[in-house]
Amino acid sequence: xxxxxxxxEALRLQEGESSSLNCSYTVSGLRGxxxxxxxxxxxxxxxxxxxxxxxxKEKERLKATLTKKESFLHITxxxxxxxATYLCAVQESGGTSYGKLTFGQGTILTVHP
Amino acid sequence: xxxxxxxxxxLVQPVGSPxxxxxxxxxxxxxxLYWYRQAAGRGLQLLFYSVGIGQISSEVPQNLSASRPxxxxxxxxxxxxxxxxxxxxxxxxxxxxxxEAFFGQGTxxxxx
Numbered sequence: 001x002x003x004x005x006x007x008x009e010a011l012r013l014q015e016g017e018s019s020s021l022n023c024s025y026t027v028s029g030l031r032g033x034x035x036x037x038x039x040x041x042x043x044x045x046x047x048x049x050x051x052x053x054x055x056x057k058e059k060e061r062l063k064a065t066l067t068k069k070e071s072f073l074h075i076t077x078x079x080x081x082x083x084a085t086y087l088c089a090v091q092e093s094g095g096t097s098y099g100k101l102t103f104g105q106g107t108i109l110t111v112h113p
Numbered sequence: 114x115x116x117x118x119x120x121x122x123x124l125v126q127p128v129g130s131p132x133x134x135x136x137x138x139x140x141x142x143x144x145x146l147y148w149y150r151q152a153a154g155r156g157l158q159l160l161f162y163s164v165g166i167g168q169i170s171s172e173v174p175q176n177l178s179a180s181r182p183x184x185x186x187x188x189x190x191x192x193x194x195x196x197x198x199x200x201x202x203x204x205x206x207x208x209x210x211x212x213e214a215f216f217g218q219g220t221x222x223x224x225x
Contacts, residue, residue: 004156031211043119043203043216044157051211087156091211098164099145099207100172101214103156 002027006088006104013078013111021073021107023088031093033071034101035064038085047073047086078111085109115140119204119217126224132177132191134220136204139185144206146187147214148179151201163187199224 003026013019025033032051036044048057050066057064061082063074073086085108089101119136126132138144145164149157159172161179169179176195180188187204201221205214 032213034213036216041219041221043205043219046213046215049213089157098162098170099210099212099214100147100159100162101157103158105154105156 002090002092002102004088004090004102004104006086006107008107009105010108011110013075013109015079015111015113016077018074018076018078020075021086021109023071023073023104024069025071025088025090026069027090027092027102029093031091033066034089034091035071035073036087036089038087038106040085044087075109078109080111080113083109083111115206115215117204117206117215117217119220121220122218123221124223126194126222128196128224129193132189132194132198132222134189134202134204134222136187136189136217137185138187138206141185141206141208143184144208145210145214146181147205147207148187148189149203149205149216151203151219153200157203161189194224196224198222 005024007022035047038044048064053068055066061076065072085106087106089103116139147162148160151157163181203219204217207214
């Protein structure tokens with residue numbers, strides 16, 4: 001059974017204080033790893049897709065990396081508007097996955113001014 | 114461009130009442146469609162997925178059902194709601210396996 005574990009559960013940063021969020025996963029075969037941002041009361045917003053170990057993606061202050069067992073979401077010089085819950089999800093390879101995602105519990109990020 | 118519409122945004126229903134949540138996607142054909150539920154402070158749990166009209170697969174046994182009467186319409190239903198059905202329901206779509214899913218804005222369901 002696919003498992004996704006995110007850490008820490010909550011992270012408080014000062015504006016400009018860089019840090020990383022972790023997503024550890026266990027799948028028989030990885031088709032893709034996805035990062036989402038979710039604001040309170042809203043649906044998740046897609047950020048990145050990573051497909052293979054060593055791959056990196058960047059968007060503004062966010063950078064996602066992938067190894068064979070985990071992914072990191074690095075946040076450089078965060079601003080208060082980066083405050084949100086960040087969700088990690090994996091999609092298993094194989095003919096019957098149909099694009100189904102298995103999500104972690106999320107990391108609640110709070111950036112103080 | 115593709116958009117996904119989900120309604121209503123919030124819903125308060127008494128125990129034992131029926132439920133119908135609707136989701137429609139615009140700007141794409143034959144999408145994979147999904148219903149997820151998010152309990153407070155937890156990750157998303159997949160409830161149903163559909164790869165075509167009339168094709169529904171259930172991931173977990175529950176008091177809910179889903180239907181896909183048209184290519185870009187996905188409906189989540191219940192005949193009799195339970196207190197445990199309360200939660201945040203999210204509809205999503207993807208082009209195909211291996212690509213990202215895009216989510217609607219969700220429906221906050223409270224069963225009283």
